[in-house]
Amino acid sequence: MGAAASAATPDAAFDTALPPALVANKHVDAGDLRIGYAELGPADGEAVILLHGWPYDINxxxxVAPQLAAQGYRVIVPHLRGYGTTRFLSADTPRNGQPAALASDVVALMDALKIRRATLAGYDWGARSADIVAALWPERVKALVSVSGYLIGSQEAGRKPLPPSAELQWWYQYYFATERGQAGYTQYTHDFARKIWELASPQWKFDDATFNRSAAALDNPDQVAIVIHNYRWRLGLAEGEAKYAALEQRLAQAPAITVPTITIEGDANGAPHPKPEAYAAKFVGKYEHRTFTGGIGHNPPQEAPAEFVQAVVDATHL
Known part of the structure; x- marks a missing residue:
């Protein structure tokens, strides 16, 4: 199934006032982390967990979050490891950015908040984590909304070379594989993030206030370590933790996702992403794909919030 969702033009979105910030004023110890998160809506509402990507934040x-809360959902928006107010509980814990670790954080958060099942929605790193939880712990996921669809990968898959035009899009992955890249990201974290925003959403005319509010989350003391490890792990240049090995073995089999799912793509996504027809068969339950039109890039919840809200609501009723 497929549909096109028309979004507000980038210029129209730019003309609106900056919405009130989401504030991660709650914390809970979950797994290796003390996770900072924002919570909106009734405590007894149907749970929705919204997962951000790199280099973005909960904003x-x-x-999206207030609109869902207004419809009666209990909305949880956590900072990922290495972002905002989320911190490791121990200085001795590896600053691990491998996908299985990030997805396990979501399950640990649900356990800590005593959420048995939730609808998961995300983009970029957040979509990958949501996909993994849906694939490995389907009993915990009522529905899934995933930007750019099926993003589950493995180190083995990451070893396969791509055509040059595709490799070019991953320039920062190779940059981060070097010591120069780690030093550069450390020194120019905000400048680097802004460049990624511009490349990933070339038609989104975000302003300084919008960017600066999110970029503050990148000042987390573990940001550089998590990002560098994430991209080096993908290339097989960094080891993961043994406790995630069994999960990674299952993910290397590219498991199908059985939960009700809506996948989303922006018609102007400038970041590396698969075509919808390439992953549709991985979703074997109730499934729908939507393309957001009007110059929407890599960050649909911020660029087309009304359409993203509708996708989340519709997914819960598939």
Missing amino acids: SYAQ
């Missing part, structure tokens, strides 16, 4: 959902 990607500054318009």
Whole structure:
């Protein structure tokens, strides 16, 4: 199934006032982390967990979360490891950015908050984590909304070379594989993030206030370590933790996703992403794909919030 969702033009979105910030004023100890998160809506509402990507933060959902809360959902928006107010509980824990670790954080958060099942929605790193939880722990996921669809990968898959035009899009992955890249990201974290925003959403005319509010989350003391490890792990240049090995073995089999799912793609996504027809068969339950039109890039919840809200609501009723 497929559908096109028309979004507000980038210029129209730019003309609106900056929405009120999401504030991660709650914390809970979950697994290796003390996770900082924002919570909106009734405590007894149906749970929705919104997962951000790199290099963004929870304010990607500054318009989405209140709209969902107003419809009666209990909305949880956590900072990922290495972002915002989320911290490791121990200085001795590896600053691990491998996908299985990030997805396990979501399950640990649900356990800590005593959420048995939730609808998961995300983009970029957040979509990958949501996909993994849906694939490995389907009993915990009522529905899934995933930007750019099926993003589950493995180190083995990452070893396969791509055509040059595709490799070019991953320039920062190779940059981060070097010591120069780690030093550069450390020194120019905000400048680097802004460049990624511009490349990933070339038609999104975000302003300084919008960017600076999210970029503050990148000042987390573990940001550089998590990002560098994530991209080096993908290339097989960094080891993961043994406790995630069994999960990674299952993920290397590219498991199908059985939960009700809506996948999303922006018609102007400038970041590396698969075509919808390439992953549709991986979703074997109730499934729908939507393309957001009007110059929407890599961050649909912030660029097309009304359409993203509708996708989440519709997914819960598939």
